[in-house]
Amino acid sequence: MEIIGRIKKLFEIQKFGSGFRKREIVITTEEPYPQNILIEFIQDKVDLLESIKLKDKIKVFINIRGREWKNPEGIIKYFNSIQGWKIENIHSSTSNNIVNSKKMISPSLSSDDFDDLPF
Template sequence: MDIIGRVKKIFPIQTFESGFKKRELVLTTDEPYSQDILIEFIQEKTNLLDTIKPKDRIKVFINIRGREWINPKGVVKYFNSIQGWKIDNLLSDNKNNSTISSSSSLSSDDFDDLPF
């Protein structure tokens, strides 16, 4: 699945005591009723945001993740997250409508170290 839009905000890398790290960006979608979508990049995928700047038009390839959490009172809650794993930086070039890719491929093995 992918989302196309303009980068609204890029957050700094967050590193946790466990060694887990993530970095988030907000993408404003290209549609009549645009949406601001928070997308997280985890572990080595945080590097994909190093060359991206606010206002860049990009295509982000994503996975939608979900998990269950039980709070201390025993109430079950569910959370969703959108994880990016590849970015194509879309440039408006009237000559050939080229796409510059800053991507990295993932296999199903890359998700074995996820904390949930």
């Protein structure tokens, strides 16, 4: 899955005694009803945020994680988290998007190769 939006907040890296690292961001989607989505990056994925700045427009590839927890009273609760694993910068100009989308097509294929598709 992926989420596209602008960086609203970058939190500091959290380091734990076990060596575990985590950093969170809030990304605001650009849609009729924008959503502020908290995304966490853990361990080596924290490094993906080194070049990210506030207000950057990015595409974040995510996994949704869920877990079960039993509190001291014996009541089971469920929690979800959104974990990022890849980031792509999105350029605001249309010409840059066209250039970037052409790079995604395999170099051995030309646009003529797609003319004979049945749809």
